[in-house]
Amino acid sequence: MPSGDQTAKSIPLGVVGQTGTDPRAVVPPARGRRGDLETRLIDLQRDPNGVGYAVRTRLWSGRHEIVPAALDPFVSLLGSDPWGAPVGTGVLVPSTPTAALVPAGAQPSQYRYLFLLAREQFNSGEQGVRLTGIRQYSELIATVAGTDGAPDTVFHKEITSPLWHPPDGSISWHIMMIPKTIAVTRNVQNADSLMFRDAYGPCMLFETFAGPQFAPTAYVPPNGGRPWGKPLGSVSLGNMHDLRYRWRTGYLEQMLDIPVPLPCDIAFFASVRQNDPLTNPCAGILTACQLAALGPEDQFLTAFCGSAQYGRIAGSLVFDENLGEDVP
DSSP states (O other): OOOTTTOOOOOOOOOTTTOOOOOTTOOOOOSHHHHHHHHHHHHHSSSTTTTGTSSTTTTTEEEEEEOOOOOOOOTTOOSSTTTTOOOOEEEOOEEESSGOOOOOOGGGGGGGGEEEEEEEOOOOOOEEEEEEEEEEEEEEEEEOOOOOOOOEEEEEEEETTTTTTOOEEEEEEEEEEEEOOOOOOOOTTTTTEEEEEESSSSEEESSSSEOOSSSSSEEOOOOOOOOOSSEEESSSSSSSSSSSSSSTTGGGGOOEEOOOOEEEEEEEEEEEEEEOOGOOOOOGGOOHHHHHHHHHHHHHHEEEEEEEEEEEEEEEEEEEESSOOOOO
């Protein structure tokens, strides 16, 4: 026999519909013709070189923003859009001061109002998900009683100073990662923008609740007042005490670039200590020069010291999915 014999050895290869016992098979174990087609379709969606990667597939969803819209009692009779929906951007903080809800000897931090502002769900089949932007909004409101039968007038003031808060109030913001679990949320007290323990849309969360929705007489938040889940990655978004990402920020989608581990939900929570107007300083104790030197929030607080409180708060999340050729 001549040296360098190049006679090829016949190696049996797997075929479609094979039981998959051959370790040298070129296709994975099949579950019949239908199962094999499903496997190939998934490969076309996940493979960067597959035709399903860029052609009419759910995985190519681009960039989107989750913005909260919740019940607004001030437009309940008029509606806020052509469909007559009584909603507004953000959620309204109840007017009852948080200090009035704390039982004697209890920890005040466990009785703050807990809000879910925005939430997005991601499944294991999605790829390249990144958190790229955040918005935060909070405001002060003050009510002036009407005269001669006229209705009350509500004034609004956006909080623009990132570190400002009233003497007896504060807001903390939390971007959390929640595992894919199902929580028990059924409760007879559930209502628009008010949900028991957990939710998928913007609302205030409660463990126990009594009284009017926006002026409760008793309230206990779920989970000891702490948001569900754990902070996203190692970034400092799990517990923010300032307006770090303002609502009017331009180029919001380029602000962050944080990979999202899948599958999970990304949720934006806010914990609010509603201030008591009785603790607000009044303008009468200041001279004209002192009042002029105050920031815009302090001027509003002192001008309406008898009723100025937190009003609406809002938070939004911006995500990128499968943008570019180098997605993980």
